[in-house]
Amino acid sequence: MSRYLFFVLFVLSWLLVLVAGNVQAQEQKSRYVTLVYTEMKDVQEFNSNLQLNRTLESAIHQKNVITAADEVLAKVDIIIEKVQVVLDMFPNNYHIQLVLLPDSSGVALIYKQKYGKNVNHIAYYSLSEKTIYISVADTRLRVLAHEVGHSVVDYYFQQVRPPYNIHELMAQFAEQHVTD
Numbered sequence: 001m002s003r004y005l006f007f008v009l010f011v012l013s014w015l016l017v018l019v020a021g022n023v024q025a026q027e028q029k030s031r032y033v034t035l036v037y038t039e040m041k042d043v044q045e046f047n048s049n050l051q052l053n054r055t056l057e058s059a060i061h062q063k064n065v066i067t068a069a070d071e072v073l074a075k076v077d078i079i080i081e082k083v084q085v086v087l088d089m090f091p092n093n094y095h096i097q098l099v100l101l102p103d104s105s106g107v108a109l110i111y112k113q114k115y116g117k118n119v120n121h122i123a124y125y126s127l128s129e130k131t132i133y134i135s136v137a138d139t140r141l142r143v144l145a146h147e148v149g150h151s152v153v154d155y156y157f158q159q160v161r162p163p164y165n166i167h168e169l170m171a172q173f174a175e176q177h178v179t180d
């Protein structure tokens with residue numbers, strides 16, 4: 001084998017490793033949210049863990065739902081609308097990213113990369129990125145409603161951000177009353 005051919009094969013095999021390792025993120029948009037995920041199984045698990053109550057569920061049937069991702073987006077839009085009603089805050093140009101991660105270690109990894117701190121959050125909302133990161137394994141209606149609460153408060157108070165404790169209180173209020 002010539003040295004040149006060996007070199008070409010070596011480069012090609014490395015490219016293959018890189019391509020295989022680079023799992024491409026998928027995106028799908030609705031009115032209020034851009035859903036970001038790498039694997040369809042995460043969308044399915046998120047969908048089955050995100051159980052709505054009867055009132056919220058009935059709103060789904062008025063929407064055009066075909067795939068699991070469609071259903072997730074329809075549910076999340078309904079939860080966002082409900083949280084806005086609960087908080088009585090209807091900010092203009094509200095649109096967030098929702099990033100699905102397989103479990104809390106996925107959330108911890110992202111948090112560590114961005115802030116250099118170790119946490120064991122199952123979800124968090126990034127004010128600077130307008131993004132909710134959530135563990136699909138731990139997803140529940142109330143968990144999502146809490147983070148959506150943070151995002152709605154963030155969009156509503158454009159000029160002066162409420163103090164941390166008040167921000168948190170409003171997110172907890174959204175979490176408690178989303179099922180009303």
Ligand SMILES: [Zn+2]
Nearest residue numbers: 146150168171
């Ligand atoms: Zn919070």
